[in-house]
Amino acid sequence: MSSEPTAGNPAGSPPTYVLEFEKPIAKMEQEIQRLEGLQGGSGRDYADVIAGIRGQLQTALRQSYANLTPWENVLVARHPRRPLTRDYIHLLTKDFCELHGDKLFGDDKAIVCGFARMAGHRVMIIGHQKGRETREKIEVNFGCAHPEGYRKAIQKMQFAAKFRVPIVCLVDTPGAYPGVGAEERGISRAIAVSLMEMSRLPTPVVAVVIGEGGSGGALGIAVADQVAVMQHSYYSVISPEGCAAILWKSAEQAPRAAEALRLAPQDLKRLELIDAVIAEPLGGAHRDPETAAKNVEAWVGKALRDLRRLKTETLLRRRADRLRKLGSAFIETPPTEPAPPAKVRTRRTRTASAARE
Amino acid sequence: MPDKPDAASQVRRNVDVPEGLWIRCVQCGAMIYRRILEEQLHVCPECDYHYRMDAQSRIAQLNDPGTFEEFLRGLESSDPLDFSDRITYRERLAQAKVQAGDSEAIVVGKGFIKGRPLIMGIMNPNFIMGSMGAVVGEKVAAAAERARNESLPLLMVTCSGGARMMEGMVSLAQMAKTSAAIAELDASGGLYIVVMTDPTTAGVAASFAFLGDVTLAEPGALIGFAGPRVIANTIKATLPEGFQRAEFMLEHGFIDRIVHRRDLRSEIARIIDYCNK
Ligand SMILES: [Zn+2]
Numbered sequence: 055m056s057s058e059p060t061a062g063n064p065a066g067s068p069p070t071y072v073l074e075f076e077k078p079i080a081k082m083e084q085e086i087q088r089l090e091g092l093q094g095g096s097g098r099d100y101a102d103v104i105a106g107i108r109g110q111l112q113t114a115l116r117q118s119y120a121n122l123t124p125w126e127n128v129l130v131a132r133h134p135r136r137p138l139t140r141d142y143i144h145l146l147t148k149d150f151c152e153l154h155g156d157k158l159f160g161d162d163k164a165i166v167c168g169f170a171r172m173a174g175h176r177v178m179i180i181g182h183q184k185g186r187e188t189r190e191k192i193e194v195n196f197g198c199a200h201p202e203g204y205r206k207a208i209q210k211m212q213f214a215a216k217f218r219v220p221i222v223c224l225v226d227t228p229g230a231y232p233g234v235g236a237e238e239r240g241i242s243r244a245i246a247v248s249l250m251e252m253s254r255l256p257t258p259v260v261a262v263v264i265g266e267g268g269s270g271g272a273l274g275i276a277v278a279d280q281v282a283v284m285q286h287s288y289y290s291v292i293s294p295e296g297c298a299a300i301l302w303k304s305a306e307q308a309p310r311a312a313e314a315l316r317l318a319p320q321d322l323k324r325l326e327l328i329d330a331v332i333a334e335p336l337g338g339a340h341r342d343p344e345t346a347a348k349n350v351e352a353w354v355g356k357a358l359r360d361l362r363r364l365k366t367e368t369l370l371r372r373r374a375d376r377l378r379k380l381g382s383a384f385i386e387t388p389p390t391e392p393a394p395p396a397k398v399r400t401r402r403t404r405t406a407s408a409a410r411e
Numbered sequence: 412m413p414d415k416p417d418a419a420s421q422v423r424r425n426v427d428v429p430e431g432l433w434i435r436c437v438q439c440g441a442m443i444y445r446r447i448l449e450e451q452l453h454v455c456p457e458c459d460y461h462y463r464m465d466a467q468s469r470i471a472q473l474n475d476p477g478t479f480e481e482f483l484r485g486l487e488s489s490d491p492l493d494f495s496d497r498i499t500y501r502e503r504l505a506q507a508k509v510q511a512g513d514s515e516a517i518v519v520g521k522g523f524i525k526g527r528p529l530i531m532g533i534m535n536p537n538f539i540m541g542s543m544g545a546v547v548g549e550k551v552a553a554a555a556e557r558a559r560n561e562s563l564p565l566l567m568v569t570c571s572g573g574a575r576m577m578e579g580m581v582s583l584a585q586m587a588k589t590s591a592a593i594a595e596l597d598a599s600g601g602l603y604i605v606v607m608t609d610p611t612t613a614g615v616a617a618s619f620a621f622l623g624d625v626t627l628a629e630p631g632a633l634i635g636f637a638g639p640r641v642i643a644n645t646i647k648a649t650l651p652e653g654f655q656r657a658e659f660m661l662e663h664g665f666i667d668r669i670v671h672r673r674d675l676r677s678e679i680a681r682i683i684d685y686c687n688k
Contacts, residue, residue, distance in 0.1 A: 230617075230636065230637075232636075232637030232638075232641045232642045232645045233637075233642060233645060233646055234642065234646060234650065234651065234654070236636070236637070237635050237636065237637070237642070237654070237655055238663050239663070240621075240663065240664070240665045241617070241636045241637075242616035242617040242620070242621045242634075242635065242636040242665075243617075243621040243665055245586075245617040245618075245636070246590060246616075246617050246618050246619070246620070246621040246622050247621075247622070249586055249587050249590035249591070249617075249618055250590040250591070250593060250594045250597075250622055251594075253587065253590060253591035253594045254591075254594050254598070269574075269583065269614075270574075270583070270586060270613070270614055270617045270618075270636070273583055273584075273586055273587060274617075277587045277590075277591070289580055290579065290580060290583075291574050291576050291578075291579055291580055291582050291583040291614075292574075292576045296641075297576050300576070301496035301497065301576070302496055302497065311496075314492065314494055314495065314496065314579075315492070315494075315576070315579045315580075316492045316579050316580070317579065317580065322580055325491060325492075325579075325580065325581060327580050327581065327584055373591075374591060374595065377587055377588050377591035377592075378552060378588065378591065378592065380548070380581075380584040380585065380587060380588045381491070381544075381545035381548055381549070381578075381581045381582075381584055381585060381588065382545070382549060383489075383491075384488060384489045384490075384491035384545045384578070384581055385486050385487070385488065385489060385545050385546055385549055386486070386487045386488070386489045387485065387486055387487075388485045388487065
């Protein structure tokens with residue numbers, strides 16, 4: 055497992071934080087940078103050498119990123135330079151109008167909300183913000199929301215739904231915040247209400263897991279008409295480390311847990327739990343945030359175009375049916391199941407129940 | 412569970428009370444004759460400690476004698492992930508069936524409480540910690556649907572460690588599925604009563620358990636989202652006395668009433684009457 059990485063440069067510049075499996079790639083990237091530096095001063099022309107290394111680099115990226123283990127995929131999803139919700143807002147939206155506060159307790163900065171124009175639609179954006187620099191990370195609790203975060207999110211969503219403004223949720227959290235304050239202020243209730251209310255918002259809702267889809271804290275803003283997961287993101291019921299600690303009695307077994315949990319996007323698609331996997335640029339979104347953002351924009355744009363054609367009634371019926379069927383394919387009924395006997399019962403005579411008979 | 416480690420380990424051995432004719436209460440240490448404890452609905456006559464109950468005992472305790480009819484009996488998980496850790500999930504399910512005496516972590520059906528008909532779901536702590544996978548989610552959703560179709564109140568007696576991780580995201584999705592089913596019951600004007608028992612945590616707490624029109628809890632029940640140990644590790648401090656217990660949740664405004672087990676039937680009946688259901 056990697057230790058806590060140091061904060062990298064802003065998204066867009068070359069990676070300073072290197073994952074274990076990326077070390078050979080990083081070496082090539084450094085070599086290219088070094089040669090490009092020499093190119094101006096020394097009088098020698100390195101253009102051919104650089105082009106050669108670039109070719110090797112592309113091949114190496116393609117090979118290693120095509121065969122990421124589920125655990126390596128988790129590490130990419132957590133890459134400190136992976137674009138965050140605010141990066142996508144910056145890259146994809148115009149006229150972002152942030153809306154703060156849950157009108158009950160406070161303004162949880164772990165969830166960002168606001169109107170924006172995106173992919174040709176006026177939308178309400180709701181997204182976890184993990185934070186990039188140390189100060190921001192602390193301010194947003196590393197993207198772990200408190201109850202007020204979910205209450206803020208649902209308040210903004212209901213506001214948007216009232217005017218049939220579509221909602222775009224960007225999911226990126228290790229999980230809801232596990233702390234005393236969160237429990238005192240009812241984190242369970244806050245998430246439960248969010249799930250219930252999202253299931254009946256009378257406006258199109260789409261969700262994209264852009265990094266970490268950590269458990270109930272992720273699902274709390276991800277009940278939607280269409281759900282996509284980015285290629286190097288994960289979405290899981292429990293962190294691989296947490297699962298390993300419980301089932302293997304050792305957090306060191308996280309790579310095995312990651313595999314067993316089937317948390318990679320392709321597996322989730324196969325299990326019919328999500329609708330789409332959004333492709334990332336070669337080498338992950340952190341190497342080319344602009345392309346990653348364009349891919350998100352294309353998917354959101356199309357999903358919203360399709361959903362906005364539906365009558366609200368149809369939209370809600372479809373969402374309810376979708377939710378009702380989740381996991382139903384994985385239930386077996388033993389053949390011995392007898393038909394339920396038709397029974398006639400005497401019951402206490404009461405006005406209410408009598409009226410129903 | 413820092414304050415009651417003995418109680419927790421007893422339950423993990425899949426007995427709601429210690430073995431033997433005489434039992435030493437895990438909370439107060441009093442020696443109790445087993446039959447007395449059973450007559451007292453598995454509540455310590457000395458200190459009121461509420462022992463966990465398996466689903467069948469709970470069904471017998473809550474319902475008018477002989478009135479409960481189970482539906483969707485025998486649904487089983489098809490092991491969507493082909494999951495295995497130190498043992499396979501299929502083996503784990505087979506063991507759980509034997510230990511719990513039930514085919515899954517919840518029993519749903521129709522019953523009568525003091526003559527009032529209702530749809531109910533009773534969770535079983537002895538089946539993989541009452542965890543929620545596809546089958547539990549399906550049964551909860553079906554129970555909510557049945558309550559709506561038959562215009563009957565829905566009662567959920569929750570007892571669960573949360574989502575069942577051996578079903579991965581299929582289990583997390585059940586949080587959305589059950590919450591959406593409760594939303595539909597709510598929209599139809601249905602009454603939904605929740606009784607939280609020890610423990611009601613994580614994915615079950617953060618979905619259908621905390622969506623009741625009225626939320627009752629048994630004394631001392633552990634109720635919360637994150638596990639106490641996880642929180643203690645995060646904040647690097649010892650947790651306040653009584654943290655995440657029913658009394659704590661009442662104090663912080665998330666529970667309507669704490670109800671002694673012997674009073675559950677009359678309390679539920681009274682609420683149904685007040686709601687004209
Ligand atoms: Zn006692």
